[in-house]
Amino acid sequence: MRRRLINSTLAVVLVVIAVFGLSLVIVETRTIENSAQESVSSDAVRLVSIVDSRLLGGEGVTPKVLREQIEPGRYAVIRMPDHRTVEIGKRPAGSVISAEEPGEQGEVVRVEASRSTVSREIGRTMLIILAVALLAVLAAVALAVRQAHRLSAPLTDLAETAERLGSGDPRPRHRRYGVPELDRVADVLDASAERIARMLTAERRLAADASHQLRTPLTALSMRLEEITLTDDPETVKEEATIALGQVERLTDVVQRLLTNSRDPRSGSAVAFDLDEVVKQQIEEWRPASRSEGRAIVRSGKKGLRAVGTPGAVAQVLATLIENSLMHGDGTVALRTRVTGNQAVVEVSDEGPGVSPDLGARVFERTVSGRNSTGLGLAVARDLAEADGGRLELLQQHPPVFALFLSREAEDPSVS
Template sequence: MRRLLLRSTLAAVGAALALLGVPLFALGVIVATAPAERRARLVERTSGLQGVLILSSLVIALVLLGLAAGWFVAQRRARLLGDPLTALADRAERLGAGESRFLPLDSGIGELDRISDVLSRTATQVTRNLAAERDFAADASHQLRTPLTALLMRLDEIASTDDLTVVQEEAQVAIAQVDRLSKVVDDLMGRTRVSDPTRPSVSLDAVLASLQREWQPAFAASKRSMRIHGERGLRVRATPMALGQIVSTLIENALAHGRGTVDIAARRAGPSVVIELGDEGTGVPPAIAPHIFERSVSSSGSGLGLTLARDLAEDNGGRLELVSTQPAVFAVFLSEADD
């Protein structure tokens, strides 16, 4: 930038001096090389008042011409610098107004191009951060909705009965739901995408039994049932909160979009434990099946819940797959714990 300004100034001054000095130098050369008689006649003509006026007019004309040339050159050089600055300011203003895209500037001026590159990278990062925040808010909403719904069901049971035994049982479950809700909040606040190699060992039986108690009122209200079977005593490497959320999302999906009994089976498959969940509904439409885990899909039992469940499975070293479309059967693969 400094070099450009220096070159622009020198170009304007040089143009002015050239238009002023070249004619005077040429006139001096002509006078110096002219014969003596011609020089004498020239001196005689330029002497006196008339000569002074002629020379003064010539010098003034050359000065004005030099100033005009310098102004013209300065204007052109100023546009070379001013137009990129104006374009950069305009793009920065649009970025500040909320436009997510920032097209890099290619002005040929190093300093301006570096500023443009920084703004472009910043705009990209801000866009990514905003998208991540929107995804986090959507994930948080979905993760909090399930325990809140289960808690509301338990409170409804308490409010609708006078049996103290039932009240105590439901109150214990409600307390467990509050504890789970607190863990969900803690999990959201400390959420990370980095896999943890020291994932704890969790009893699959305990998690499934807890989920069966949690979802029993919802299944009873819809006059449907849940069946849990398969190998017992299995332990997997996962956080209890994440495993519960994954299976709970699949149960919610089957309850909302499936029919009949929801069947949950657990078994070993090599070094992994597989949890399969299906129902007796019509299944997943073929057009949706390839995209069922995409965040943008929001019908026929897919959408944000399955997207989040898949992400949680991957965060815990496993995976979630749709292994059958008709009927719909989802499978969660997790590493088996040795202890």
């Protein structure tokens, strides 16, 4: 491309120089020739005037008297009325420029000049024009090289940016070139890079969230299946299988919820549901795990609460809080339900050391963990809660008390 730009620029400059240079040569040649002709004619007129005045005064006409009246190197011949001829200078050889003027006393004056002088003048003029044209070509080459570099370098840079974007490096470069069209392309590439970066971040976040959040229901499901394999009682098998099917449904709901949140965190499908059922289901689901560690899960507080949200998401939030209490806490895990204003609250606490003071509210940030864990659980739980219009907060650091706030179902005013 750079070579094409240089060649096209030079072609335009050469055409312009050829057209205007040829016109200038023609004009200058005619101007020099006309000037030389006028100079010769002027000498002839001047000689005729002097000869007329001397003939009227009865003075003689000699070459010595008239030699100073013409330009050096020119030849003049005067034919007198008495047929006498007076010559001034040496007659030039070759082509000449001449002018002839008749006098009032019957004399005729003819002045000649060698055309070689005119040719030399025309040659000098053409050399000057050629030198100027050469300088113009050199300037055009320099300008073309500079302009080609100015245009080709940004295009090369944009090509490298596009290649880097296609190879999986979505970092925008925010580089501009002072050319509106190229800057527009750079804007589009940077915007595409930012969109791709957001998409990749969302995909990686979804993968991390899914791997973390699916671990809990899969663990609970595997425990149920183990219970089935260890018993021969058909009733127990049926009961455990029913619970396992419920866990599979919640697992499906968790996957759907994660996919929904990855596209739009606010696109929840909140409905009114019985909060007691979700709390009871989580206690039953985690009781085997707590017993295996010699701990207990208890429930207290107000019953009969109906909240607005997604039951599967609420169950997943509570599962995350219970799992954290079993993994990082100590003693009894307590779930307490209460009402504050128009919100239903589920508090999850244990008797462990709680959250260290240096973490505080940062415990909900991704990759922040007080122990050797991923630091994703509470962050995803908060996202799930906020997607339903609720919120998850740390009410107390020691002993730890986490609270899930949910909107309550509006009461029917017609019911007394």
